[in-house]
């Protein structure tokens with residue numbers, strides 16, 4: 001990627017890193033506010049329904065009590081009516097009805113007799129009669145609901161169930177009869193189509209036409225309640241929440257952007273510090289023993305590159321190898337690895353004729369004609385004979401099949417053995433394994449880790465082993481940490497292994513000193 005394009009991409013990523021959390025915080029504030037306001041509307045509805053149930057409960061109790069009176073409209077009956085009236089918070093008056101007239105009531109002492117109620121609006125199947133909107137000459141502009149059952153009727157102030165629910169004038173409230181969907185009492189904006197949204201549910205909440213609406217039914221009576229808040233209250237609530245969430249979003253975004261910029265800066269700096277590292281000879285090698293499982297003999301070692309920065313801190317190879325591959329410096333790094341082996345190994349192969357050293361090559365190394373040339377120099381410097389040097393490459397290195405085939409053929413003709421590294425973790429087009437004629441297959445640590453586990457992947461290692469046998473490849477299992485893994489692998493026919501069970505990567509001199517003697 002060009003430097004210019006790279007900068008543009010970094011800036012774009014940073015902007016996105018800030019914008020995304022900010023957008024997310026605004027979205028969350030809006031959604032949270034919507035949920036909170038719907039919950040608030042539901043709370044009002046529950047209050048309306050609860051109060052209405054209380055009201056109907058009082059009416060029911062009063063009617064039951066008057067039904068027990070021996071003589072309707074006698075003094076004792078009127079007395080009972082007054083007591084009911086006094087004891088109940090919702091009932092304004094209770095009395096007996098004949099036709100559409102209240103013939104006697106708890107209001108008797110006030111000189112009210114023969115009170116006309118007008119025709120009933122609804123006669124329910126259960127025998128209740130409803131009058132929804134009754135006015136009385138003595139009550140001015142007040143409106144009342146009259147609930148009548150078996151000749152006894154209670155007069156209720158129409159607004160009573162709604163009154164105390166909330167004092168917020170923006171909140172619309174309603175009580176309705178589920179039998180016919182008519183409003184018993186309402187305040188503010190109420191659309192009758194909102195009531196039908198309840199359907200068969202116990203409660204619903206939704207947005208409609210600039211309102212947040214909640215509707216719920218009573219489980220005791222055939223009534224329901226409704227509350228509606230203006231959508232603007234959601235907006236206000238969202239703004240309140242955004243005041244908390246937005247700074248957090250901005251902070252998270254800036255943090256993310258800072259991380260991106262730092263990573264980019266490091267990325268940019270990498271090629272120059274790799275160059276400096278090569279110049280100042282900061283790279284060195286550690287060698288991990290390769291062990292023959294049947295005998296415990298150390299038959300070879302894998303060379304693993306290490307980098308100690310001037311400050312003393314170690315740079316992880318998976319990071320700088322990747323960076324060197326990206327920047328095109330990997331050939332130089334591999335060149336240094338070969339020089340370091342020449343420095344470390346000296347006359348190793350003269351004294352240990354069958355010992356081998358395995359070298360990791362990247363895809364670019366495999367594609368470069370320089371590599372063979374440099375390997376020849378290493379062979380000459382260490383007096384290596386065929387088999388003393390092994391090259392390892394990952395599946396990625398063999399991806400370009402025609403080139404890989406040519407390269408593998410050349411390497412083997414020159415006496416180098418070739419291994420496929422980290423097998424099973426790459427692109428795994430198995431066809432290349434067959435056509436390439438390799439020598440060694442290194443079973444990746446991730447498969448060795450599953451040995452003994454009940455996981456389905458533990459089957460995979462057995463299949464890899466069988467396949468390697470079919471292809472007549474030698475096997476090296478990587479990352480062996482437990483004796484049980486070593487036993488399993490040996491029993492299945494895996495000849496070699498590496499891992500902490502046998503030895504960690506170490507200096508070559510240390511490895512040779514620690515090597516078990518037969």
Ligand code: G
Pocket residue numbers: 303304305317318321334337360361362505
């Ligand atoms: O043991 P270590 O943590 O160094 O291994 C990290 C990774 O770096 C492994 O995948 C290993 O194969 C890789 N690696 C180690 N040394 C070299 C090297 O010299 N060249 C290349 N290309 N990869 C290496």
Ligand code: G
Pocket residue numbers: 288304360421422445478479480481498499500501505
């Ligand atoms: O990819 P490659 O196999 O080249 O790299 C081997 C990596 O695994 C190195 O990082 C090496 O240090 C590490 N390693 C080697 N043996 C073990 C082991 O037994 N356990 C663990 N956890 N890591 C190991």
Ligand code: MN
Pocket residue numbers: 302360392421422
């Ligand atoms: Mn390797």
